[in-house]
Amino acid sequence: MxxxxxxxxxxxxxxxxxxxxxxxxxxxxxxxxxxxxxxxxxxxxxxxxxxxxxxxxxxxxxxxxxxxxxxxxxxxxxxxxxxxxxxxxxxxxxxxxxxxxxxxxxxxxxxxxxxxxxxxxxxxxxxxxxxxxxxxxxxxxxxxxxxxxxxxxxxxxxxxxxxxxxxxxxxxxxxxxxxxxxxxxxxxxxxxxxxxxxxxxxxxxxxxxxxxxxxxxxxAGIQRFYVRVQGQAGHAGTVPLSMRRDALAAACEMVLGIEALARAHVDDFVATVGKIEAHPGAVNVIPGSASLSVEIRSADAQCLERAFLQVKELVGSIAGRRHVGWEVQDHQTFAxxxxxxxxxxxxxxxxxxxxxxxxxxxxxxxxxxxxxxxxxxxxxxxxxxxxxxxxxxxxxxxxxxxxxxxxxxxxxxxxxxxxxxxxxxxxxxx
Ligand SMILES: [Zn+2]
CATH class of the missing domain: 3.40.630.10 (Zn peptidases)
Incomplete structure (x- = not known):
């Protein structure tokens, strides 16, 4: 032995x-x-x-x-x-x-x-x-x-x-x-x-x-950032749905879109929205602004960069359709x-x-x-x-x-x- x-x-x-x-x-x-x-x-x-x-x-x-x-x-x-x-x-x-x-x-x-x-x-x-x-x-x-x-x-x-x-x-x-x-x-x-x-x-x-x-x-490397969505606050009873620019509804569509994107690229990256906030945050007010955290992780630097661009494109198209503004904030990258x-x-x-x-x-x-x-x-x-x-x-x-x-x-x-x-x-x- x-x-x-x-x-x-x-x-x-x-x-x-x-x-x-x-x-x-x-x-x-x-x-x-x-x-x-x-x-x-x-x-x-x-x-x-x-x-x-x-x-x-x-x-x-x-x-x-x-x-x-x-x-x-x-x-x-x-x-x-x-x-x-x-x-x-x-x-x-x-x-x-x-x-x-x-x-x-x-x-x-x-x-x-x-x-x-x-x-x-x-x-x-x-x-x-x-x-x-x-x-x-x-x-x-x-x-x-x-x-x-x-x-x-x-x-x-x-x-x-x-x-x-x-x-x-x-x-x-x-x-x-x-x-x-x-x-x-x-x-x-x-x-x-x-x-x-x-x-x-x-x-x-x-x-x-x-x-x-x-x-x-x-x-895995990480892309971590916040998407800030800017809509228009308004009275929950008087503004018809067709005339709203609801920031939270737009943000929710973004959350599901990001999940679908990650599911479609399951071998390349994972993506998570872990935090979401709406303002002013009242039961009878249409949310005027919202913010969501996005975290993307991948072992491949190119995948990570591509995923970040895809998320931005997705967010931009949802925002365009819903007539809300948006921007990426506090972007951090870990290779x-x-x-x-x-x-x-x-x-x-x-x-x-x-x-x-x-x-x-x-x-x-x-x-x-x-x-x-x-x-x-x-x-x-x-x-x-x-x-x-x-x-x-x-x-x-x-x-x-x-x-x-x-x-x-x-x-x-x-x-x-x-x-x-x-x-x-x-x-x-x-
Ligand atoms: Zn440990």
Missing amino acids: NKLERIVEHDAGARAVRRCEELGCEPYSDMRGGLFRPYLGAAHKAAMATLRGWMHDAGMSVRTDPAGTVIGRYEGAEANAPALLIGSHIDSVWNGGFYDGALGVMLGVECVAAFASRGIRLPFALEVVAFGDEEGSRFPLSMLGSRAMAGKAVGDVSQMRDRTGATLHEAMRGAGLDVGRMGEARRNRQDILAYLEAHIEQGPVLEHADAPLAAVSAI PAPCDGRLVDLLRSGIRAEGMPEHVLVSGAGHDAMMMTDWVPTAMLFLRSPGGISHHPDESVIVADVQAAFAVMVNFITRLPEVLDISARQGTVV
Whole structure:
């Protein structure tokens, strides 16, 4: 039996799951009867301390970077070798699930423990990274830790406030961090080999396909904007229907039109109207203006752009027919983030080696990996989400899936030198 076979035998998956559950209640949650672990709250700080202990026990040297990311490092055969980062986030949404984010971190700890406990040194270092602010559930900015690590601009965020009025500056000071030094979290590109993130799917696709795991090909890009519709307010009793310019009725036709458009392009993009408002908003007044949010997601930048133009054309034609004005406001674009093709293939072959059906998915949700794809070769592994449930206390995982994910990750780490340009030396027992 070779080393790799022995590595995948132990109960790493069960321990990773147990640790996520352990972090699911006080003192690792800031709400009673559920999980809420926002950035730099008491629960997050407690989770950071416990995680540091687990990382240390697994054989890592541990530090916290200036953005509050806990980093455990396991040196390679030679000191200061470039590192494969394995990570995700340990913050949560309000009343969230135990596994969103935390599972990817715990699986990273298990991977290191598997190599370290056997004295295997790889031709590169392993670093487990636990970002503290992916969800943006405390301050109005998400993915702060991964953004800072990849050297992406975060702007002047020191005076951003949470719901209690506390500034980011104060929150960081309370955790022994200095917001003015956040830029120092940036890593040198040459010190990083690649980034691997395991995460629950948070959707129903894998369960429907009866597949435990999938390699992620890309994280979808987003076009997000508001359409403001300008009609004419009037008395609900005196203005005949034929003479109305009802902004809300026009907006509703737009909602259904956008849905029909997305259904007709089901392989290219998804589109959602999540919010609609009408003014003045009275029972006896014809709505004079309305506003609707539109969000389009696609893994293909051209599809995304084309879909945006199609939505605008549709909105324009409905507005023209109904004699209302319209404009697009607050347009934001997030480019699709493609994973590295070589690493996607490596995950696929690992999934195949586990005797599982090979699935490749686009991630419709944003993840820390988004901040990495244009910086270092990036890979993401999805685990099936029972019921497709996430961001909810009923979020769950299947232990056997987690064990399989662990095996695929160990396979990925072991075979990484085959696809990335590192001298493919054998791991040595020291
Ligand atoms: Zn997450």
